[in-house]
Amino acid sequence: MGVNYQPVLWNRNKKIYDKWIVISILIYLLCFIGVTIITNNETSVETLIIRAFGTLAIALLHIILAIGPLARLNSRFLPLLYNRRHLGVSMFLAAMVHGGFSIFQFHSLGNVNPIYAIFTSNMDYGSLTNFPFQVLGFFALVILFLMAATSHDFWLKNLSPKTWKRLHMMIYLAYGLIILHVFLGALQQQPSIGSIVIMSLGFITIATLHLATGIKETKADKIKTQHIENGWEYVCDIDEIPEDRAKIFIVDKERIAVFKYDNKLSAISNVCKHQGGPLGEGKIVDGCVTCPWHGYQYLPHNGQSPPPFTEKIATYRLKNDNNKIYVLPEALAEGTEVEPITF
């Protein structure tokens, strides 16, 4: 949401958040290096860097994948979601250091192209346990590169939110490749039960959080409206919606959010234009519906972002009959003004 682009849209919260990211990363690296030197002082500097940054990238990836479902399950995690982008780029940089040093140490000292050597140093592609795990890590790194490189809002606007979202959903493919990369690497290099157990626990945690979120979303989608004559559908009573908040309903297979504010009611699409955030889980701030994910704003009576911004979402007609709210399921064109109903 902007009238021109900035390299980074800094604000006080983002600066604090980034400071914590840097401090946490430094503490992790120092601890990892310290523990490795104490327990195995024969480890070379290159190996130490490869392992420190590899484990750092995996830890950050698990945190990133956990933030989305956690924010859907509990709104206290929303500030983390708002700032997740910088964590993603940090994770890619850590993975790149890991990959770069691995290529340098294992593949760049011969007379074969290092990238070609990744694919040919182990040709046991038919084996399950001896499969060349570095190839999996290489493709995961390519996906992470594409994601980090397109993390700026310019890409969201110019690739279209749908394409951008599809591209960034490839994180799950990268995660799968990384899991196999770590498991096979742990099995083939220095069989380590600890690595396998930690990675398994991480996978179970991520899978459980996503499953819990899916169940919660499915339950929310099952809230049915009651059909009545002339196409108007009863959704709820006015008292059921908190002030400056919304209730979300599925009407004609679309999620809509009915907002209550200043003794008025307005209905808009529940889907934010930015990254598809759930507008109905946001609140009215300064007279605008504010997306809980990244703070994009829309005027409740016309679904338009306040000038000079240009985003628009669909609006819906409402009626009030004895404090009962009815909605007309047909979505109006994005940005269509609808007189709010008063009570």
Place this chain on the structure above:
Amino acid sequence: MTIVIQIIVSFLGLYFGIGFLFGIYFFIKGASQLDELITESKWTVRLLLVPGAIGLWPILLLKIINKSRINS
């Protein structure tokens, strides 16, 4: 298998090689052809977009061509 690997590695080299050249074009001209708001933004924004242009050059090239056709 060696031939398949050679094809994959050659493809990657060619793809990112062309992407690199496109990235330079995108920094100089392409980004502002695609989105006029870029002209009002700092040059550092365009620099930040270069890795994305290298990675997604076929999509961006098509978008720029389509936009040029519509505008002409």
